[in-house]
Structures are given as structure tokens and as C-alpha cells.
Amino acid sequence: MDVYQKLQERLDSNAAGAPAAQAFSKILRLLFSPEEAEVANYLTWRLQPISKLAEKTGMDSDGLTAMLETMADRGVIFAKVKPGAENRYALLPTIPGLFEVPFMRPERNPHLKELSRLWEEYHGEGMSNSHAGSPTPQMRVVAVNETIPMVSEIIPFEIVSDMISRARSISITNCACRVSVNACDKPLETCFSFDDMADFLVERDRARFIDKDEAVKVLKMSEEAGLVHAINNSEDKLGVICNCCGCCCTLLRGLTEIKNPNAIATSAYVVEYSPDECISCYLCVERCPVKAIEENEDLVAIHKNDCIGCGLCVSTCPTESLILQRRETPPQVSPTGKELVMTVLEEKGKLEAFMTVNQE
Ligand code: SF4
Ligand code: SF4
Ligand code: SF4
Incomplete structure (x- = not known):
């Protein structure tokens, strides 16, 4: 061989x-x-x-x-x-x-x-x-902080800024999908890594360290630019935060182009629309990265099954006609990164191969 x-x-x-x-x-x-x-x-x-x-x-x-x-x-x-x-x-x-x-x-x-x-x-x-070949996705969407409804069941691992506050070190670098596919002019320096991976990327001059305040500013800037926050699908700590566009991102295109529902897990929320105050500005149609909203007879039509719960439409709607609501059954999140890896390996039938390599 x-x-x-x-x-x-x-x-x-x-x-x-x-x-x-x-x-x-x-x-x-x-x-x-x-x-x-x-x-x-x-x-x-x-x-x-x-x-x-x-x-x-x-x-x-x-x-x-x-x-x-x-x-x-x-x-x-x-x-x-x-x-x-x-x-x-x-x-x-x-x-x-x-x-x-x-x-x-x-x-x-x-x-x-x-x-x-x-x-x-x-x-x-x-x-x-x-x-995306396992029923358990390796990444999940987290909603824009300000669009998460203020109710008691908010859980810290659903709030990206809370997750950031637990990190030992944070690095930021260019988004590989946008550099590679180059289909839009959205900001490039939006890809976060944490702890050991952050240290490695900075040591090798592939990224720069940022503090928690700058991290929160980059998240805000990403949200304003219409980028979806996506993180590793575990509760314990952050490995990466991607800020993804619908046109270049491998994960989102896995949903929209390859139609693989396991490409990325939705957030715990889904959009809800009340047409009474809607002024048909269609900002939400422009903002939705997965085309879950479309123009419809002077109003908008929402395809809830396609909504990933990112909150990008909610934060832009000038009339508060859109809100996020907690899903009846939010997707499961692995308690730890290690458990996530083991689950995915088992679901893909690769656990033995992985262990064999590691025992060499
Ligand atoms: S997954 Fe998203 S943020 Fe990460 S590199 Fe790809 S587009 Fe960029
Ligand atoms: S409708 Fe689109 S923009 Fe709005 S929360 Fe759902 S996926 Fe995000
Ligand atoms: S952004 Fe709000 S007001 Fe504008 S079309 Fe969408 S729901 Fe209606």
C-alpha cells in the first residue's frame, strides 16, 4: 500500500x-x-x-x-x-x-x-x-445572545459568551471556508480556537490571541454581518467557534446543498412569526442563511423545519414580528467533548480503528 x-x-x-x-x-x-x-x-x-x-x-x-x-x-x-x-x-x-x-x-x-x-x-x-455521517452532529448552532428568550430554562452552554468565559486561552484567525470558497465578502477573521489548539495556532503564527472582551466584540461584529455562531456539540468547554455564512460554510452547505440533516445540530430554539406588525421589509429573508424564510403574498412564509435557530432574523426585524421560542425537544448536547467523540466514533463504526491507531 x-x-x-x-x-x-x-x-x-x-x-x-x-x-x-x-x-x-x-x-x-x-x-x-x-x-x-x-x-x-x-x-x-x-x-x-x-x-x-x-x-x-x-x-x-x-x-x-x-x-x-x-x-x-x-x-x-x-x-x-x-x-x-x-x-x-x-x-x-x-x-x-x-x-x-x-x-x-x-x-x-x-x-x-x-x-x-x-x-x-x-x-x-x-x-x-x-x-456528518453520524446521527449525532459534531457541531451545533448557538443563537445570537440577545435573541434568546429571557425565561428560566436558559442553560449556560446555550450562551456562547458564557462558554467563552470558561476558556483558558482564545485565538482568532481567518475563516477557512470563506478563504477557500470565496463566494462572499463577509468578514474573514472570525474563527475562534480555544486552549491547546489556540496555543498551537498562535505558536505557529496561524492565529493571534485575543482576550474575552475582544472575543465578545468579534461575536457581535459577526452577528451584525449575518454570520451564524456554530460551536462543538458538547457542554463542557469550547473547542472552536465558527461564524459561518450560508454560501461558503461546509457545515451549512451540508444542510442546504447536500441535504444532510446531521451536518450541524440546530440551537435549542426555533423562529416564531406574528404577521400583525410585519412591514414586509424582507430583511429577514436576506438574513436567513438557510433560506427558511421567503417572501409570500406581501408577508413572509417561514419553513420551521429548515430553521436552525440562529436568531439572525430576530435581531434584525425592525417590528419584533419574529422571536425565538424554545423547541419542544431541543437537540441533545454531549456532556463532554470526549463523550461526543466516543459517541460519533461508535455511531460511525470507527471506534476500533481509532483505538488501534492510538495503541501503536
Ligand atoms: S465552518 Fe464556518 S466559520 Fe468555520 S471555517 Fe467554515 S465557514 Fe468558516
Ligand atoms: S428563520 Fe433563518 S435566520 Fe431566522 S432563526 Fe431560523 S435559520 Fe436563523
Ligand atoms: S424583518 Fe420583520 S418586518 Fe421585515 S419582513 Fe421580516 S418579519 Fe416582516
Whole structure:
């Protein structure tokens, strides 16, 4: 088996998935040299110290460190480097990971156009359905803070600013989907990472640290620009916050174009419309990222089944004709990120493959 096929199979053992496809084979060849792909085939989903990797690969520690460092700098593997401790390295999944990181600093990517074309092809060839291939979605929508009804059942993990206040470190960088697809002129610097991933991206000059006040300002600016807040589908802590547009975002297009209902979980809310005060300005039609509202005989028609509960129409409606209401049965959210990964792996039938890679 060639090193790239072996690497594709290894990457496919992650919850994100990496199904075999011509486009992905070409992507791997652009991201990894044959020697790098061979070394990546020794990495696991757990961080491993350089001494262990040198033993596994039979390479000398200095040469191996130099190779892994250039790979981490290019954002094709994950690394943790701490003064006084051994460097540690791990695989990066496809999403979020191999897709996003190379697009975060587009000016430094010599293969930008080719990678954009190939990822677009790959999403259609099976990557989107593979990512959304479990009944439990890996990401969920959170409603704009101000549009959440002030009732007792509000739960902190449904409020994105509350989730932010629990983070140790926060980074912000360019949205890979908008850099790659380039179908709109919405703001680019709206993609948040947290804690270890934030540290990694800043160390590798792919992102910059921001404090909690700036994070809240970026969320507000994103909402004003009509971007949907999307976060990892677990309660305990934030891994990422995406601020997504309907035209470029892989997740939202998974819903609207590929019609996969598991592409992203809705928020706990759904829109409700009272036509009495509606002035037919159609701002809501423009704002809805999933076309759940359309013009209808001087008023608007709402397709509640398509509503993801983002609140973007509610925050713009000048007459308060739209509100968010709590769903009768809000989607389940995993208590922790670890449980989410285990559930998705089990649902996709990949748990054994994932464990096997990690035991090597
Ligand atoms: S998922 Fe959304 S925010 Fe994240 S990179 Fe894609 S469009 Fe950007
Ligand atoms: S109707 Fe559209 S804009 Fe309004 S909350 Fe639902 S998905 Fe969001
Ligand atoms: S934004 Fe409000 S007032 Fe304007 S069309 Fe929509 S519901 Fe009616």
C-alpha cells in the first residue's frame, strides 16, 4: 500500500473522517512529501514524545524533530512544545484541521487555488457526508445572545459568551471556508480556537490571541454581518467557534446543498412569526442563511423545519414580528467533548480503528 493511501486510512479512523477519494489523494500529495507522509503514518491521535517517535521510526531525534517542526509550522500535524519538556506531536484530523489550518494564512500558501478546488471537489465526493455521517452532529448552532428568550430554562452552554468565559486561552484567525470558497465578502477573521489548539495556532503564527472582551466584540461584529455562531456539540468547554455564512460554510452547505440533516445540530430554539406588525421589509429573508424564510403574498412564509435557530432574523426585524421560542425537544448536547467523540466514533463504526491507531 502506498504511503498516501495508508495515511488516508489512518486519518479516516478519526471521528471527522477522511474517506478515500481522488481529490483527497491529491490533497495529501500537496500537503505532505512522501517522506513526511511516511513519518505521519507513525503518529497517533494522542500526543507522543519525540523520543518515542524516534524509536518507532528508527530516525535520529534531531532529524525527526526538524521534519516534524516544519510539518507543524505548515499546519499539517499538531504539536505541543513546552520549555523544559520533550516536544510532542500528533495527527491533525481533516475537519477541523488539515482543511482549515493551511487556509488560515492564505498569503503563505503556495497551493491555495489548487487546494481550494480540490477541497470543494472532496466535500462533494463524500467528505461532507462522512463528517456528518453520524446521527449525532459534531457541531451545533448557538443563537445570537440577545435573541434568546429571557425565561428560566436558559442553560449556560446555550450562551456562547458564557462558554467563552470558561476558556483558558482564545485565538482568532481567518475563516477557512470563506478563504477557500470565496463566494462572499463577509468578514474573514472570525474563527475562534480555544486552549491547546489556540496555543498551537498562535505558536505557529496561524492565529493571534485575543482576550474575552475582544472575543465578545468579534461575536457581535459577526452577528451584525449575518454570520451564524456554530460551536462543538458538547457542554463542557469550547473547542472552536465558527461564524459561518450560508454560501461558503461546509457545515451549512451540508444542510442546504447536500441535504444532510446531521451536518450541524440546530440551537435549542426555533423562529416564531406574528404577521400583525410585519412591514414586509424582507430583511429577514436576506438574513436567513438557510433560506427558511421567503417572501409570500406581501408577508413572509417561514419553513420551521429548515430553521436552525440562529436568531439572525430576530435581531434584525425592525417590528419584533419574529422571536425565538424554545423547541419542544431541543437537540441533545454531549456532556463532554470526549463523550461526543466516543459517541460519533461508535455511531460511525470507527471506534476500533481509532483505538488501534492510538495503541501503536
Ligand atoms: S465552518 Fe464556518 S466559520 Fe468555520 S471555517 Fe467554515 S465557514 Fe468558516
Ligand atoms: S428563520 Fe433563518 S435566520 Fe431566522 S432563526 Fe431560523 S435559520 Fe436563523
Ligand atoms: S424583518 Fe420583520 S418586518 Fe421585515 S419582513 Fe421580516 S418579519 Fe416582516
